[in-house]
Amino acid sequence: MLKVLARPMLSAVFMTSAWETLKDPAPLAKHAEPMIERYRKVLPEWVPTDAMTLVRVDACLKLGAGLLLAAGRMPKVAAFVLAADLVPTTLVGHRVWESGDPEERAHFLKNVAVLGGLLASI
Template identity: 80%
Template sequence: MLKTLARPMLAATFVTNAWATLKDPAPIAKHAEPMIERYRKVLPDWFPTDAMTLTKVDACVKLGCGALLTVGRLPRLASLVLAADLVPTTLVGHRIWESGDPEERIHFLKNLAIFGGLLASI
């Protein structure tokens, strides 16, 4: 019973943020560009390396897995994929070791808590 209630709550942040990103990916792509540029040389040739494409792919993964988690279909797999996806998102988006911004620290810790919730769902 609790899992049935908890899964949509956990998925809500992924679904809503992914939908907003798909509607307007430019701000997220611009924010991610410096980090993508840093790793562009080590990515395989077949891997898309432009920020806009990667941002849209990331949003689609989050939207799809968030929807699966919400309805309880393949919840362990959806949680695993979301947890794996959350790591680079957090490392790119909330670089607390480079910034003294307390708000970034809050977002980093929030993502860490969500990561823990996803691991508990696996």
């Protein structure tokens, strides 16, 4: 019974942020562009290298996996996909070792906690 309640709660953060990103991807694409530029040469050829496309693809991935997790359909696969996506998102988006910003640190730690919840549900 707890898993039935916990899955939608855990996936809500992914689905809401993905939906907001799909509505307006420009701010996140602007934030991601420097990191994409840094790693553009090592990305496989099949990976799009423009920030807007990558941000949209990432949002679709999070929305789809979040919906699957919330519905209890392939929950272990969905949790794994979300966990695998959360690691680079956190490392790129919340670089606490560079900023020292307490708010950034809180977001980083929140992502680590969510990652723990996803790993526990696999």
